[in-house]
Amino acid sequence: MMMIEPRGSISKRMQTAIPVIAAFVALALAALPLAFAGAPIFPAYWQMFIGVFGSVFSFTEMLTRATPLIFTGLAAALAFKARLWNIGAEGQLYLGAMGAVAVGTGLIDGPAVLMIPLVMLAGAAAGAAGMLGPAILKTRFGADEVVTSLLLNFIIIIFVQMMLEGPLKDPMSMGWPQSEPILDNAALPRLMDRMRIHSGLIVALVAAVIAQIALSKTTWGFKIRAVGENAAAARHAGIGVNRTLLGVACISGALAGLAGVSEVAGLKGYLTTDLSPGYGYSGIVVAMLAGLSPIGVVIAALYVASVFVGADSMSRAMGVSSFLADLVVSLSLISVLIGGFFARYRIRFTGKAGAKS
Amino acid sequence: MENPVILTLGGLTKRFGDVIANDAIDLTLHQGEVLALLGENGAGKTTLMNMLFGHYTPDAGYVEIIGEDGVAKRLPAGNAQAAIDARIGMVHQHFTLAENLSALDNILLGSESLWGIRRNRRAARAKIEGLMQDSGLIAPLDEKIGALSVGERQRIEILKALFHDARVLVLDEPTAVLTPQEADSLFLALRKMVANGLSVIFISHKLHEVLAFSDRIAVLRHGKKVGELTTADADKTQIASLMVGEETALPEREFCETGAPVFELTGVTVQRENARNSLNNVSLCVRSGEIVGVAGVSGNGQSALAQLISGLTRPDSGTVALAGDVVTAPTPKSMIKARVGRIPEDRHHDGVVGSMTVAENLVLERLGDDDVQRHGFLRKGAISDHADDLIKAYDVRGPGAQARAALLSGGNIQKLILARVLEKEPLVILANQPTRGLDFGAAGEVARRLMEARKRGAGVVLISEDLDEVLSLADRIVVMHDGELIEAGTRDRAAIGLLMAGQAA
Numbered sequence: 020m021m022m023i024e025p026r027g028s029i030s031k032r033m034q035t036a037i038p039v040i041a042a043f044v045a046l047a048l049a050a051l052p053l054a055f056a057g058a059p060i061f062p063a064y065w066q067m068f069i070g071v072f073g074s075v076f077s078f079t080e081m082l083t084r085a086t087p088l089i090f091t092g093l094a095a096a097l098a099f100k101a102r103l104w105n106i107g108a109e110g111q112l113y114l115g116a117m118g119a120v121a122v123g124t125g126l127i128d129g130p131a132v133l134m135i136p137l138v139m140l141a142g143a144a145a146g147a148a149g150m151l152g153p154a155i156l157k158t159r160f161g162a163d164e165v166v167t168s169l170l171l172n173f174i175i176i177i178f179v180q181m182m183l184e185g186p187l188k189d190p191m192s193m194g195w196p197q198s199e200p201i202l203d204n205a206a207l208p209r210l211m212d213r214m215r216i217h218s219g220l221i222v223a224l225v226a227a228v229i230a231q232i233a234l235s236k237t238t239w240g241f242k243i244r245a246v247g248e249n250a251a252a253a254r255h256a257g258i259g260v261n262r263t264l265l266g267v268a269c270i271s272g273a274l275a276g277l278a279g280v281s282e283v284a285g286l287k288g289y290l291t292t293d294l295s296p297g298y299g300y301s302g303i304v305v306a307m308l309a310g311l312s313p314i315g316v317v318i319a320a321l322y323v324a325s326v327f328v329g330a331d332s333m334s335r336a337m338g339v340s341s342f343l344a345d346l347v348v349s350l351s352l353i354s355v356l357i358g359g360f361f362a363r364y365r366i367r368f369t370g371k372a373g374a375k376s
Numbered sequence: 377m378e379n380p381v382i383l384t385l386g387g388l389t390k391r392f393g394d395v396i397a398n399d400a401i402d403l404t405l406h407q408g409e410v411l412a413l414l415g416e417n418g419a420g421k422t423t424l425m426n427m428l429f430g431h432y433t434p435d436a437g438y439v440e441i442i443g444e445d446g447v448a449k450r451l452p453a454g455n456a457q458a459a460i461d462a463r464i465g466m467v468h469q470h471f472t473l474a475e476n477l478s479a480l481d482n483i484l485l486g487s488e489s490l491w492g493i494r495r496n497r498r499a500a501r502a503k504i505e506g507l508m509q510d511s512g513l514i515a516p517l518d519e520k521i522g523a524l525s526v527g528e529r530q531r532i533e534i535l536k537a538l539f540h541d542a543r544v545l546v547l548d549e550p551t552a553v554l555t556p557q558e559a560d561s562l563f564l565a566l567r568k569m570v571a572n573g574l575s576v577i578f579i580s581h582k583l584h585e586v587l588a589f590s591d592r593i594a595v596l597r598h599g600k601k602v603g604e605l606t607t608a609d610a611d612k613t614q615i616a617s618l619m620v621g622e623e624t625a626l627p628e629r630e631f632c633e634t635g636a637p638v639f640e641l642t643g644v645t646v647q648r649e650n651a652r653n654s655l656n657n658v659s660l661c662v663r664s665g666e667i668v669g670v671a672g673v674s675g676n677g678q679s680a681l682a683q684l685i686s687g688l689t690r691p692d693s694g695t696v697a698l699a700g701d702v703v704t705a706p707t708p709k710s711m712i713k714a715r716v717g718r719i720p721e722d723r724h725h726d727g728v729v730g731s732m733t734v735a736e737n738l739v740l741e742r743l744g745d746d747d748v749q750r751h752g753f754l755r756k757g758a759i760s761d762h763a764d765d766l767i768k769a770y771d772v773r774g775p776g777a778q779a780r781a782a783l784l785s786g787g788n789i790q791k792l793i794l795a796r797v798l799e800k801e802p803l804v805i806l807a808n809q810p811t812r813g814l815d816f817g818a819a820g821e822v823a824r825r826l827m828e829a830r831k832r833g834a835g836v837v838l839i840s841e842d843l844d845e846v847l848s849l850a851d852r853i854v855v856m857h858d859g860e861l862i863e864a865g866t867r868d869r870a871a872i873g874l875l876m877a878g879q880a881a
Binding site: 236237238239241242244245248249251252253254255256257258259 | 686687688707708709711712718720725726727728729730731732736740741743744748749752753754756
């Protein structure tokens, strides 16, 4: 018979080792469908590897991909720490992008030192507003934020579509539903010549460091952890649970909004409805892979971005579907979750007459 | 002549991580016998019974049941179905009933095939009614469990075991939730069933009921069986010293001058959908230097009273006053600020954040204080030093200040909460079931600390189901029943018991 027993305590080393092991396990497991697709396994993985690390360009492409994932990963990680299930980062990303476009395409003009912070602020505020709604519904009426924030994504994306066909539509776009371009002095500067990598990455890294410090070293972070781990005890101890949740909702939404700002003002230059290939949802995976640690989010985002970029390159070279990337990412998440389970519990096998010994 | 043996436990051992919960325990049970399993909390009584019932797989040892044909049969380890098939019935301390099903359905639950189309309820009902007749355990069968009293729910649990033709009945702390009168009637019923051939193991840490009701006593301490004796030859001090290993005495209650009122409720009414959380025109005055004991069976409004003092609920009418000042909009924060110390009933749920460290839990209620934070940044060094001091002063034993609070035992979690509450020298202390589930040592420590606070001049509201505790600690006793508070005006157990049951003395 199989018995599941809790382990005493989990060592720090084990906690960090699990995601790393899980990442490799996921890659190994992906060999199966790869073989089914008819690709030679080792050359395929080699293509995946050089697709990321083979050239400066491919490496910067990976970092560019990782940038929005860091933002949305942080958005999910912070909210989840407080047990606020923000599934709406995708919508908040679009709201953030729309905020950036609203301010940064000619409404006001000024020097870059003024315009860039303003554009970011507008995007962050729009994103924050996007999560504040579900959070208020939760704290006031007990509405499940998983449902409200998730469904809001679709409403927001349709709203963005409407705006791009209407007030935000670029008259010079020859009929395409896209916004006017972000002004040059409102755009996030590129970091390298002829590469797409932009300073949104720096902002994302700074945000991760600030989030890490806030969580572990401030009273605010203390409250978030207390509310997330045991809201009843936190309330009993005089911690404003609802206030903390609303605060977390704003910060989480703002971070997701910044993902949108960084994509639209750092990469694309204008807003379309295909701005994000699901970065908001991938952010959840990134946060879970990172064990909700902000610094871990950076590493997890780099990993997920590597898998995406590498798998793209592999699919081009080998002629296999690039959906393999989604598969590897999903397998990684499952592996991490199972790994986390084994870290907390041990399984013992006992014979039918286990009491003999 | 001694009756035949019906059940043997041989060398049962169970480890949880590094802790040995049960260490090679042998036990025999005879037909028609009442065996009391006595021990402090954490002595391993429940673990042992869970192995007997197949909830836990023992690391070593066996369970053997002797059938009616006299053939001994070993039960497969960790298989509850085998235990049920061997006709062992267990009534858990926390009932395992489905609240939204009727009592009858609860009894039948698990005895019917999932694939059966017809349910033979009439025959089942007849059998249960017969059992009720024989045992004297009367309970309404068609009511939903949610509508039944705790005593009635317990009867349903026992009837459920009897319905499965139990030959051995295990009762885990059966009287913990009953009034003295209800407990007496339970024992009467059990006596009747034992006379009909049932064998009973009952777990308890209450000496007087063990002495009054059992035939034989097995004493557990720290997971070992430390003594086994026939009840007729046993006396109270002997068993108590077996249980705790050394003589312990409750602190003497010395006279204490009472001062000005520190906490007053005047005509307070709290209306909630659930009657358990309601108060009906309650008035209470607690003075400095006194302990007011609130006796009563749980679920009669104690939690509403506790929430009121904790700042978690607001009165619908009436006033709450602290040190003479009326509190208009109490919140947990404002109550803490007004120097009300709160020891919650459910220490794991409301008292600590288990996954945060002991040090962090010790400052949970005073995050804003200057020695905890500076400009919003936690002063980790100061928090850690503070924790070391309190751990020493309050003897909180465990893996240390930086370990997760969940790793502490129940008694040490309570000491942690005591440290957090008492270090601020509160004016008013709410102690809600402060010793529930604690062993003698830890419970004595809690009592001593409350006495100390009283001597310092604090007013203490002690809510407890344990009448002995109320009698030994409280200067004044009030009884809670059905949302109302009645001044007891007596220290007579029987009289208070009647008040607890809602009957004027």
